[in-house]
Amino acid sequence: MNEQRKDVLGLLAEGKITAEEAERLITALERDQPPRPGARPKYLRVVMRFDEAEGESTRLNVRVPLQLLRAGVQLAALVPPVALNRANAELSKAGVPFDLTQLKPEHLEALVEHLDETIVELEQSDGHMRVYCE
Structure with missing residues (x-):
């Protein structure tokens, strides 16, 4: 401690x-706390804010325990579809070949390994998004 x-x-x-x-x-x-070398991440984090043309904005700040996802809870049940679609597009651009809407417990470890040292981050004039494990 x-x-x-x-x-x-x-x-x-x-x-x-x-x-x-x-x-x-x-x-x-x-x-x-910075992650300890060799320590397994405990959370999948998705942080997003985008301003839409109609003056509305999409905001999301989700910290999902990986244990919950390992137990079979679908990420799509916890995150709004518009946010998942935007996150999937950015993950694909960053070379992380996962569809978060179809994430299953058996694929979770591979996603964690992809995101272990990678932070998918997008900065645009209308907003930003980060997907990472912590």
């Missing part, structure tokens, strides 16, 4: 913060 996590748990034990505050702090610490 690292020192920062111990500090947060110490504050919780002393009653200086609530359990919810401790959980938020620990989650933030985990996000800020």
